[in-house]
Structures are given as C-alpha cells and as structure tokens.
Amino acid sequence: MTFMALYDADLHLHSPYSIAVSKNISLETLNKTAEIKGIDILGTGDITQPNWRNYMRENLKKSDGSWKFKKTSFILQTELEDNESIHQLILLPDFSSVDALVEKIRPYVKNIDGRWSGRPHVHRTPEELVEIVSDVNGLIGPAHAFTPFKSIFRQGKFNLLREAYGTAVKKLAFLELGLSADSYLADRMEELQNITFLSNSDAHSEGLDAVGREFNRFFIEEPTFNEIEKALFRKGNRKVNLNLGLDPRLGKYYQMFCSKCRRRVLRSIQIKNQNKEMSEKKKAVSNYLNIFGFPLKSWDDTFLYYEFPTKQREQQFLKLVAKKKIECEACRKTICNDPKHKKNSKIPHLQLGVSERINDLATWDKPHHPKHRPPYLRMIPLIEILAKIFKIKTLKSKTLLQHYQNLISEYGNEFYIIIDLDLESAKKKFKASPYEKVFRTIQAFRNDEITITPGGGGKFGEISL
Ligand SMILES: [Zn+2]
Numbered sequence: 001m002t003f004m005a006l007y008d009a010d011l012h013l014h015s016p017y018s019i020a021v022s023k024n025i026s027l028e029t030l031n032k033t034a035e036i037k038g039i040d041i042l043g044t045g046d047i048t049q050p051n052w053r054n055y056m057r058e059n060l061k062k063s064d065g066s067w068k069f070k071k072t073s074f075i076l077q078t079e080l081e082d083n084e085s086i087h088q089l090i091l092l093p094d095f096s097s098v099d100a101l102v103e104k105i106r107p108y109v110k111n112i113d114g115r116w117s118g119r120p121h122v123h124r125t126p127e128e129l130v131e132i133v134s135d136v137n138g139l140i141g142p143a144h145a146f147t148p149f150k151s152i153f154r155q156g157k158f159n160l161l162r163e164a165y166g167t168a169v170k171k172l173a174f175l176e177l178g179l180s181a182d183s184y185l186a187d188r189m190e191e192l193q194n195i196t197f198l199s200n201s202d203a204h205s206e207g208l209d210a211v212g213r214e215f216n217r218f219f220i221e222e223p224t225f226n227e228i229e230k231a232l233f234r235k236g237n238r239k240v241n242l243n244l245g246l247d248p249r250l251g252k253y254y255q256m257f258c259s260k261c262r263r264r265v266l267r268s269i270q271i272k273n274q275n276k277e278m279s280e281k282k283k284a285v286s287n288y289l290n291i292f293g294f295p296l297k298s299w300d301d302t303f304l305y306y307e308f309p310t311k312q313r314e315q316q317f318l319k320l321v322a323k324k325k326i327e328c329e330a331c332r333k334t335i336c337n338d339p340k341h342k343k344n345s346k347i348p349h350l351q352l353g354v355s356e357r358i359n360d361l362a363t364w365d366k367p368h369h370p371k372h373r374p375p376y377l378r379m380i381p382l383i384e385i386l387a388k389i390f391k392i393k394t395l396k397s398k399t400l401l402q403h404y405q406n407l408i409s410e411y412g413n414e415f416y417i418i419i420d421l422d423l424e425s426a427k428k429k430f431k432a433s434p435y436e437k438v439f440r441t442i443q444a445f446r447n448d449e450i451t452i453t454p455g456g457g458g459k460f461g462e463i464s465l
C-alpha cells in the first residue's frame, strides 16, 4: 500500500553541454544541492546530448519506478527549440524513449551529437514536435512561456497556444511560467484556464541560488514519471499542490526595456490637476517630448521615466512600443552626440517586458484562478535573503555559507524553512540575533509584503527589506 505524499520537484535544468552553463554540474553536485534544499525530484537536463545521456544511463539506478542518484530522483528531461524559435520542455519516461526521440529528431537537427548540442534546434513546427514527443510517450509543454526571447508568447509571435500548436494543443501536458511570470499574471488569459502550470528554475549552475530557485510541490504516490504525468493531467487525485518562484517583478524581463542599452522604462500617470505648479512641471518636461509627443521626464543609467497625462495616452504608447515604433531617447542622444554618427543611423527601439506583454494577451484585468489552480508562493532563495541581511555581495562567501549551514543544521533543509517552518517560534528562539530578521523577511515573503524594484532588459529586480 502506498500513500500520497508531497514531493518538491524542479523539472527544468541544463547540463555542461549547453552554452553558458557551469561546468561543475554533475549528479554529485546536483544531489548535494538537492539534499540541502529539500528537493526530491530534479530534471536531468539535456538528455538528448550523447555524453550526458550516457553519463546518466551509467549512473542513475532504477528503484521503485524512479531513476535515482543517492537520495534524489531524476526525471529524464530536455529542452528543444522548434522552427518558430520557441523552447519546449520535454519529460521522458525511460532511456528507450529518449533513444527513440533522438532518432526521430535526428534528420531535423544539424549536429545532434555535437559537444554543445544540449539544447538542439529541431527544424519542425511546434505542432509536429508535439506529435513526435507524444509518439515516444513523452510529455511536452512550452518553456518559460512569457520571456521576451525564445518563447511562445514573446512580442510579435503567438497570442494563443492554439495559434502555435493547432489541434495538438490538447496534448500539451503543462505550461512553464518562467522566472518573469506567475499564476497571477498567466491566469488573466482565458485560454490557459485548463492547463497545469509548472514553475521550474531553468538552472544553468548547481548553485544554491540556481537549482530549485523555482519549483513545484507535487501531491503524488511516488517520485516517478507516471505519477507526475497523472498530476499534470490531474488524474486520481494527483496534482500540483503549490508553485513557488520569484516574484515576477524580480525576473530579468518583467519591465519594458531598450533593446540596445537595456535601460528599463518606468511609467506613471499624472493625475489631471489644473494647478499652476503642474503646468510649470509640464513645461519643464516638454523638452523631452519624443517624436510621438509622449512626455519623457528624464533618464539615468538604469531607467527612462515616462509620465503620461492620461491612461489612454499610456495605452497608445504601449501599442506603439508593441509595433517597435518607439525609439530609445537615451540611445538617440548617445548616437547623435557621437561626431562620427551617420545621418540615418538606426536608433534602437523599446521592447515590451513580460508585464506589458501579458497586458496585451490578457482576457481579463484581474486573474481568474480556476478551481484546480494551486497557490503560487513568491519567494527568493534563502542564500539571497541571507546575503541581503548580512550585506554580503558574493554568494560564495564563507561567512554567508556558514550562516546558511547554521540554519540548515537547525531545521533540516531550505524548503522546510521557507514554506513550512513555524516562524513565530523560530523568531522567539533566535530573538535579538540577526536570524530573527531572516525569519521576519521570510514572513514578509509569505505575506506578500516585500517592496520591489522591477527587473527588465536582462537585469534582475531588487528587493528592499
Ligand atoms: Zn529555454
């Protein structure tokens, strides 16, 4: 007799055979991070790459239907790019189905056995890829669905799942939210009401700040592919019980940004107020009207500040940005100040971030959570909370790791501390020690009371405590 239990799973990782990935990723280092954080199940990453596949085949041991290395269960997993440059996350039941997948996509991939073929580009449509993966009994869904690059919902690409997948849309097992989106944003789209959301890390290193940075808490019988499949389709009481991840505002692509200088755009709406002070202010900003007459108040190295007289004006602005018609004034100035610039030099344009793009896609202003949708807890890795509180910049600092280890020794693992720990008693126990502040911060995260400067243009957002 087996019983249902909770298993924490991060199902999207990469191997050292993808570009820009730490070469220290191995089963040893992943297992070590998993144990200390409390992760039960990890995706292998890059399972179609031959060196990595053989390494996994040799080192994972099958026990009770699950592929294990020491205490951690692994799901055979990869990410494929289709001919629309959309990334698709893929989970597979066993090595024979991995082998079958490799043979099926081989004709459509340039160098599937190459050193850097961790995430291959497959020259097939999204719909064809769904059919291929289903044929080998795998599970597939769009990866990081809202990021401005390589995703299904990026600006200028698809507005609906069915536009990309056609009739194969019914076979999608999940949609991966990505670091810049969460259930509050994605549940504003009617088409996504029935699909299960995954929140995974897409980790490129074995670090405490990468693996499990986002994860899913599954309610299943065993940490196996079959059980996860049932949970994704919500069969036999299996389900995803919790999504945990970054506050979308902390993601790198939340806010509108300049495609070149990567300055983020902050917008505010000036309340119509006819007093004199305001008209003085208007005069002061009128120097910065851009070519469409939108009032750019100022800019600095990080931000461009736009201030709109009305909500409608802001909407017009957003529409033009979506059409890539609004140029970056900061870049214009840099270019025009360069004596060598040509008369018709191209000025870089502004690009929508995830927040504005979701506004475009949304059916509703507010999220409509369907009954099956689990809560989404906005959190950051414990090591980053400690770094903030002890004001230590480098996450590999010995002092910082010692603090982290102290808390793990006290309470067992990170996920227990951030999700389940009784914070009132923890605060009492560590009264007047810096750890009291750590627990207060976790409490603020749990209550959604953290102040945030939004990220964008490739820069992560910032929390202030
Ligand atoms: Zn990707």
Ligand SMILES: [Zn+2]
Residues within 6 Å of the ligand: 258, 259, 260, 261, 262, 263, 328, 329, 330, 331, 332, 348
């Ligand atoms: Zn710029």
